Amino acid sequence: MKLLYMIPLFMGSTLFVSQLNADMTEQILAEIESGERSIRSEIQSLKTVPVPEPTDLDLYVKNKKNAIALGKALFWDMQLGSDGATACASCHFSAGADNRAKNQINPGFARSNQDGTSDHSDEFDSDQGPNYHLKRSDFPRHVKADPNLFISDVLRDTDDVLGSQGVHYTLFTEAGEEEIVADPNGFDVGGANTRRVQARNSPTVINAVFNHRQFWDGRASNIFNGKNPHGDADKDALVYKVIDGKVTGVNVSIDNASLASQATGPVLSDIEMSADGRTWTDVGTEVLSTDAGTSQLRSERIAARTRQILASRPLALQEVSPTDSVLGKLADQKNGTGLQVASYAQMISAAFQPEWWQSNDAIVLDDNTSHTQMEMNFSLYFGLAVQLYEATLVSDNTRVDQYLEGDTSALTEQEIVGFHLADAEARCLNCHGGSELTFASVSRIDQQGLTRNRKGDLIDEGYNNIGVRPTLEDLGVGGTDPFGNALGYARQTQLGLYDNPNIDGIEEELTADLGNDGAFKIPSLRNVALTAPYFHNGGESTLEDVIDFYFRGGNFRSPDADQSYPIIGYSADRGAESPITGLGILRGELLDSGPGLDDADKASLVAFLKALTDERVVYRKAPFDHPQLFIHAGHVGDNSYVEVDEYGQAKDIVVEIPAVGAEGGDPLPTFNQNLAD
Numbered sequence: 280m281k282l283l284y285m286i287p288l289f290m291g292s293t294l295f296v297s298q299l300n301a302d303m304t305e306q307i308l309a310e311i312e313s314g315e316r317s318i319r320s321e322i323q324s325l326k327t328v329p330v331p332e333p334t335d336l337d338l339y340v341k342n343k344k345n346a347i348a349l350g351k352a353l354f355w356d357m358q359l360g361s362d363g364a365t366a367c368a369s370c371h372f373s374a375g376a377d378n379r380a381k382n383q384i385n386p387g388f389a390r391s392n393q394d395g396t397s398d399h400s401d402e403f404d405s406d407q408g409p410n411y412h413l414k415r416s417d418f419p420r421h422v423k424a425d426p427n428l429f430i431s432d433v434l435r436d437t438d439d440v441l442g443s444q445g446v447h448y449t450l451f452t453e454a455g456e457e458e459i460v461a462d463p464n465g466f467d468v469g470g471a472n473t474r475r476v477q478a479r480n481s482p483t484v485i486n487a488v489f490n491h492r493q494f495w496d497g498r499a500s501n502i503f504n505g506k507n508p509h510g511d512a513d514k515d516a517l518v519y520k521v522i523d524g525k526v527t528g529v530n531v532s533i534d535n536a537s538l539a540s541q542a543t544g545p546v547l548s549d550i551e552m553s554a555d556g557r558t559w560t561d562v563g564t565e566v567l568s569t570d571a572g573t574s575q576l577r578s579e580r581i582a583a584r585t586r587q588i589l590a591s592r593p594l595a596l597q598e599v600s601p602t603d604s605v606l607g608k609l610a611d612q613k614n615g616t617g618l619q620v621a622s623y624a625q626m627i628s629a630a631f632q633p634e635w636w637q638s639n640d641a642i643v644l645d646d647n648t649s650h651t652q653m654e655m656n657f658s659l660y661f662g663l664a665v666q667l668y669e670a671t672l673v674s675d676n677t678r679v680d681q682y683l684e685g686d687t688s689a690l691t692e693q694e695i696v697g698f699h700l701a702d703a704e705a706r707c708l709n710c711h712g713g714s715e716l717t718f719a720s721v722s723r724i725d726q727q728g729l730t731r732n733r734k735g736d737l738i739d740e741g742y743n744n745i746g747v748r749p750t751l752e753d754l755g756v757g758g759t760d761p762f763g764n765a766l767g768y769a770r771q772t773q774l775g776l777y778d779n780p781n782i783d784g785i786e787e788e789l790t791a792d793l794g795n796d797g798a799f800k801i802p803s804l805r806n807v808a809l810t811a812p813y814f815h816n817g818g819e820s821t822l823e824d825v826i827d828f829y830f831r832g833g834n835f836r837s838p839d840a841d842q843s844y845p846i847i848g849y850s851a852d853r854g855a856e857s858p859i860t861g862l863g864i865l866r867g868e869l870l871d872s873g874p875g876l877d878d879a880d881k882a883s884l885v886a887f888l889k890a891l892t893d894e895r896v897v898y899r900k901a902p903f904d905h906p907q908l909f910i911h912a913g914h915v916g917d918n919s920y921v922e923v924d925e926y927g928q929a930k931d932i933v934v935e936i937p938a939v940g941a942e943g944g945d946p947l948p949t950f951n952q953n954l955a956d
Contacts, residue, residue, distance in 0.1 A: 303880050307699045308692065318702050323714045324683045325675035325805070330488055331535040331721040332670065333503075339533070339632060339663055346630035350668030351605045352593040352618065353661055355906045359546060359566070361457060361554040362446050363596075367545060367665070369552075369910055370443040372936055373947050374809035374896050375483030375672065377443045380953040381412040381913030381932070383817075385440045386465065388478035389753035394853050398751070401465045404439050409466050409473040410929065411918040412955040413441070418812070418820035421748075421834050427867030429746070429831045430838065438752055441817025442477035444911060447928050448549065451556035459926055468921045473914055473929040475550040479753070480817040483810050484538075485896060485903070486803050488670040489715040491724040493541035495799045495815045496755045497742065498766055501721075503536035503666075505659040506559065508544045512764050518635070518659045519642060519652045526638040526652050531659075535721060538669050539662030546661070560650060563657030567624050592617040593626060597907040602940025604901035605668070616907075624653060627660050635659065671902045674805055674893035690890055697887025700880055704873045705829070706863060707804070707884070710743060716804040716891070717741065728781035729768040734860040736794035737769045741801050743794070744859050746833025746846050747814045750797035755815070757796030757848070767795035773851035792857045796848035806896050808889045811950040820951055822885045830876060832864035843871070900943035907938040912953075 310316035333339075340346045353359065357366045370377050377383075384407055387400035403409065407417075420441075425431035448466065449457035461467070466475045479495050493499035493508075500510025505518035510532075517528040533539065546562060549555035595617040599610040609618040620626055627636055638652040679698065681689035690698065701707035712718050718727075719741025731740050742756045750757075756767045764771075771777035773793060799815045813819040819828060828834065836844040837858070845858035863872030896903050914929035915922040921929040937944065 303700065303704065303874070303876070304693075304696050304883065307696050311695070311699070316699060316703075318683075318698065319708070321713055322683070322702070322708065322716075324680040325486075325673065325677075325714050326680065326684070328489065328714045328722060330670050330673060333533045333536050333663075335533065336663075339635060339659070340630060340667070341632045342630055343667060345626065346664050346667045347671060348605050348609065349623070349626040349630050349660070350664035350666070351905075352626065353623075354665050354668055355597065355908060356594050357596055357909065358594075359562075360446060360552040361449070361451070361557055364909065364911070365446055365552050366908065367542070367552070368905065368908055370445070370477075370481045370545075371484045372905070372908055372910060373949075374806050375485035375487070376810040377481040378811075378948060378950045378953055379444065379910065379912050380950060380955065382410045382444050382473055382911075383413065383441050383476055384408060384411055385442045385476045385478045387438050387440060387752065388464075389440070389758075390438070391751050391754045391758070393751065393849055395754065395757075395759060400438070403465065404437050407437075407439065408468075408918050409476075410468050410914050410916060410921055412913065414956045415820070415951065415954045416956060417954075418818075419824045419828075420816070420818040423831070423834075425867070426827045427831050428869065429833055429836055429864075430844070430869075438748070440478055440753075440815075441480055441812050443481040443551075444474040444476050444913070445545075445548065445551035446553065447472045447474055449554040451554035451561070457554045459928065468914070468916065468918060468929060471921050471923045471927060471929045473921065474911055474931070477548070477550050479815045480812060482800075482802055483806065484669050485672045485674050486715065486805050487541075488538055488666070488673065489720045489722070489803070490537060490717070490800070491719060491721045491741065492800070493537045494544075496758055496766055497719075497739065497800055498758075498760055499537050499541035499544065501534065501537045501540075501724075503531070503533040503539040503662055505531045505533070505656070505662070506543065507658070508540040509760050509762070510540060512760050512762055519638075519655050521634040521638050521652070526640050526642060528642075533663075536663070536666060538666035542662045542665040542669075543658050559658040560644070560648075560655060563654035564650065566657060567622070567651070567654055593620055593623055594618055594906055597909075598938045599906045600904065600938045600940035602904075602942065603906065603938070604904050604941040605671075606906065607940060627653065630664065631660055673902075674896050676895065677805065677893045678890045679887075691886065693883050693886045694890045697883035697885070697890075700876070700884055701887055705865060705876060705880070705884055706872070707829075710801050711804045717801045719800045719802075728779075730772060730779060730781050732791055733794065735791055736859050737773065737789075737791040738794035738798060739767050739769050742767070742798040743801060744797035744799075744846050744848060745862050746835045747799075747818060747828075748797075748816055749835050750846065750848055752797075753799075753815065754796050755799040757798060765795070767798070769793060770795045770851050792859065793848060793851055794857075794859045796857075797846065797859075804888060805891050806893060808892050809896060809949065820954070822888050823881065826881045826884055829862060830864075830866035830881070832862045832869065832871075836861045844869075895943070897946050898943035899939045899947075901941035904939045904941050904943060905936075908936040910934050910936060 355368045386403045390398040422435040423431045448462040462472045466473050499508040502510035504516040506516035545551040601610045611617045611619045636653045641649040678689045772779040819825045848857045848859045850857045911931045912934045924930045
């Protein structure tokens with residue numbers, strides 16, 4: 280006897296599928312040929328989607344082209360790190376993400392208690408930890424005895440996270456210098472400080488402009504306040520504008536600017552780019568200083584690890600290709616490095632409206648320090664300029680885009696089958712939807728709103744807890760901002776703190792189970808073959824293992840079969856558990872969704888995902904070309920012994936990423952190619 284399931288095809292018809300011995304490939308191809316099956320209409324080429332931009336951008340930016348050039352220089356400039364050697368691009372140089380495999384482990388900074396307070400962990404796995412070089416055999420990080428059964432025995436597990444290394448720990452002193460002290464969180468080998476590692480995997484910046492909010496937990500607001508990631512939540516965020524001839528502190532609220540919000544975070548992070556205690560005022564003072572000094576002084580300052588970013592020429596320490604699609608005409612070919620532009624102050628003046636920088640009046644702060652308007656507003660320029668540069672990083676020419684534009688030869692038969700599986704039986708595009716291939720997008724939020732009711736769970740649109748890790752290891756969008764506000768609009772709704780237009784009078788949404796805790800932003804699938812390791816914790820290294828994760832319905836769910844093995848979250852006030860509906864189970868003895876998928880279907884899905892690669896990204900062709908960069912790829916030695924530099928810190932392994940122009944260059948190694956074995 281054959282069992283039949285009804286599979287909606289999102290085109291008004293229904294297909295009856297045999298569970299037993301079904302040949303999905305043959306079936307899908309036949310249905311495409313007969314016209315019974317098509318991709319849902321809302322999935323079009325990414326070229327059809329307008330790039331989000333602040334509606335009042337002209338109030339701040341007078342020359343967009345100049346602002347993009349400023350943003351690209353700032354993003355790639357190693358002088359922005361307080362060590363003079365770390366750029367924003369240091370964690371986003373490989374397909375917009377990070378391919379490093381040594382010294383990339385965080386012990387669990389994001390752990391929480393049920394009440395939302397921190398349960399921060401500094402304890403690394405004993406056999407790995409700082410400066411460990413990851414191996415292929417270390418993946419998946421969570422291993423089941425039966426990869427098709429999430430309740431099967433666990434053969435290996437770790438709560439350590441794969442992030443991105445940033446800076447050695449130092450203290451920013453009142454004298455404006457960096458003091459080397461022991462790392463308070465154990466990023467050391469034998470007492471020598473290693474570079475610190477952030478608590479989540481670095482997502483790609485390519486196509487990130489389409490995200491409504493940034494970071495895995497959404498804490499970088501869609502509204503940019505000119506100062507930090509927290510948008511309107513920070514009532515004290517002031518920037519300075521000339522009004523009636525007088526420089527005046529004002530609040531700004533710039534929409535569609537989550538990339539600007541995000542950009543202001545890492546520069547001050549004592550893990551990613553900064554000494555502990557450095558402020559944006561310090562950064563602005565450093566970058567815009569007019570007495571940066573000679574090359575000899577620059578060398579002495581970098582050697583001494585002082586706070587000085589050295590306000591010399593932009594990108595002064597790095598080569599810039601004369602054919603760079605944005606910076607080529609500014610490249611200083613005479614000196615061999617940097618731009619011909621004298622200073623960042625000059626680039627800011629050329630990009631921004633004068634009322635945001637023209638005053639020379641002193642602004643005196645509460646600590647009696649005096650600053651210029653340009654120094655005080657550096658975070659405003661930085662955020663908006665970096666956003667405008669990153670807004671050019673759109674990969675809209677994949678073979679899938681070409682197929683959607685009408686070139687039926689752009690995809691192989693296997694890739695076409697995988698596309699249809701992703702759209703229907705495998706349900707990938709139920710979350711990775713729209714042309715952006717994520718429902719965390721601006722267009723989706725504009726259409727759907729900030730929250731939705733998913734199978735009885737009130738959740739933030741574009742965020743899901745899919746059981747990657749236990750909920751309390753990282754609350755994600757269930758966490759809070761520095762002011763104690765819930766990050767999730769769903770939790771804010773149930774606490775009565777957000778006047779939610781989506782639930783006007785619908786009581787069941789106010790009393791629904793809450794799905795915020797442990798939920799993370801749904802990333803786009805575009806270029807996914809280039810951005811391993813996967814998930815917020817970096818727990819999977821291959822697309823095949825990712826598909827296995829989805830086929831079995833996740834890693835961590837409740838053993839309560841009566842409620843279909845829910846994931847455990849918490850109520851709005853965190854006083855009680857709140858079950859969250861898990862993923863559908865697509866394979867194995869707990870199959871509860873569709874006809875059951877096999878290895879051939881898995882291979883077709885992987886083929887489709889690889890077809891989402893834009894070849895311009897692989898070869899770093901414009902707009903993905905870039906200046907030279909020197910990255911830190913762990914330290915000389917291993918996780919039990921390191922060589923030290925003259926300051927007693929772990930000696931860096933430095934790798935050059937050569938500058939490329941508009942025509943691009945050789946592909947960079949992938950994460951899996953960088954693994955030790």
